[in-house]
Amino acid sequence: MGKQRVLSGIQSSGKLTLGNYIGAMKNYVALQHEHDCFYMIADLHAITVPQEPAALREQSESVAALFVAAGLDPTQAAIFLQSHVSAHAELSWLMTTMTYMGELERMTQFKDKSEGKEAVGAGLFLYPSLMAADILLYNANLVPVGDDQKQHLELTRDLAGRFNYRYGETLVVPEPFIPKVGARIMSLDDASKKMSKSNPNVGSFISLLDSPDEIRKKISRAKTDLGREIVFDVPNKPEISNLMTIYAQCSGQTLEQVQAAYEGQGYGAFKKDLAEVVVQALEPLQQKYADVRSSGEIHQILRDGAERASAVAETTLNSVKEAMGFVAKSR
Ligand code: ATP
Ligand code: LTN
Numbered sequence: 001m002g003k004q005r006v007l008s009g010i011q012s013s014g015k016l017t018l019g020n021y022i023g024a025m026k027n028y029v030a031l032q033h034e035h036d037c038f039y040m041i042a043d044l045h046a047i048t049v050p051q052e053p054a055a056l057r058e059q060s061e062s063v064a065a066l067f068v069a070a071g072l073d074p075t076q077a078a079i080f081l082q083s084h085v086s087a088h089a090e091l092s093w094l095m096t097t098m099t100y101m102g103e104l105e106r107m108t109q110f111k112d113k114s115e116g117k118e119a120v121g122a123g124l125f126l127y128p129s130l131m132a133a134d135i136l137l138y139n140a141n142l143v144p145v146g147d148d149q150k151q152h153l154e155l156t157r158d159l160a161g162r163f164n165y166r167y168g169e170t171l172v173v174p175e176p177f178i179p180k181v182g183a184r185i186m187s188l189d190d191a192s193k194k195m196s197k198s199n200p201n202v203g204s205f206i207s208l209l210d211s212p213d214e215i216r217k218k219i220s221r222a223k224t225d226l227g228r229e230i231v232f233d234v235p236n237k238p239e240i241s242n243l244m245t246i247y248a249q250c251s252g253q254t255l256e257q258v259q260a261a262y263e264g265q266g267y268g269a270f271k272k273d274l275a276e277v278v279v280q281a282l283e284p285l286q287q288k289y290a291d292v293r294s295s296g297e298i299h300q301i302l303r304d305g306a307e308r309a310s311a312v313a314e315t316t317l318n319s320v321k322e323a324m325g326f327v328a329k330s331r
Helices: 018-031 053-069 087-096 101-105 108-114 122-136 147-167 212-221 238-251 255-261 267-295 298-324
Strands: 005-011 036-042 078-081 142-144 175-177 190-194
Touching: 005 018, 005 122, 018 036, 018 053, 018 142, 018 238, 036 053, 036 122, 036 298, 053 078, 053 267, 053 298, 078 298, 087 122, 087 298, 101 122, 108 122, 108 147, 122 147, 142 147, 147 175, 147 298, 190 238, 212 267, 238 255, 238 267
Parallel strands: 005 036, 005 142, 036 078, 142 175
Antiparallel strands: none
16 A cells, blocks of 8 residues: 555544544554544534533543544644634535535434434534545545444545536545454443443443543443353344453454453453453553643644645645636635
8 A cells, every 4th residue: 555645533522432542543543654644633523512612622632632642643644623724614515515415314423413302403414514525625545434434434435426527536535444343332331332422421431531440430330241251242242242342452462362361251350351451551641641731732733733734625625616616816
């Protein structure tokens, strides 16, 4: 694989979870040295559900610091806030006009997040057009995401193809980059739902910033299946399979190794060890996070990142506008 352009983002809608880390951030880090990477804190996406201003500000800075704490090197990858690059909002509108209502109505994330709600913001519905704009602005070939974003990526590909068909070859059609193991970490209280940072039940997720005791408590209370064997069998033992995936991803072992190591042992012993594996995996990240936050370096990182991102994004936006027939500003 030659040098690729990579773009991805995480919403600043809460504290990042182990699911965000395993499904997305681990790959961000893995890709940064080989490729030309842009990693964004999707604060414009975060406001598709109501956010307290002070909380939004804190969460956005916290996600940025976690990117660095997880191992992203700002001299390699551009780390930036979506709201700092105005081309995102602008291309989002252009993409919205190319998106069909039916396409948006089929999005499972929209169905899940709007289910049972009385007042659903239009932003939640239009969310995928903004996400398409995010990706297309950078001519990204690769988009590292968890499994839940596959459908949004498919729509982005369709929109790029539609644009090129209507207006001539302008946009790059991106490919998703989804991990083989850990693409969908499930909720600790219900293995039929993905672990999600905006779940009101904090016991359902492990935050990357949870203290060792919180992690131990959450894992000891995590739901388990009937029986007592530690076997990886998603259809029949979804809860234990999820915990095994977390174990494997945090310890660097394969699922087979984890299964072999716990043959003949029960859930209690396994969960106890799992808690320590998670605590240990997060310890260096939490230490680095504290350093990054107290140094205040994140503001400079975000300023540099936005500058690098804007240069690329503005160029694409101008090509798109020209292709669509907008009159260029005279100099
Ligand atoms: P929210 O709950 O606020 O909708 P989220 O926790 O689902 O947020 P996003 O910001 O939507 O997180 O996702 C950021 C990245 O993390 C995406 O690439 C997404 O696929 C990935 N991701 C999120 N949750 C999981 C999970 N449980 N397992 C694997 N990957 C995940
Ligand atoms: N919708 C994504 C977050 C996101 C994103 C992106 C991911 C916003 N823009 C661009 C990849 C590329 C989510 O994970 N919910």
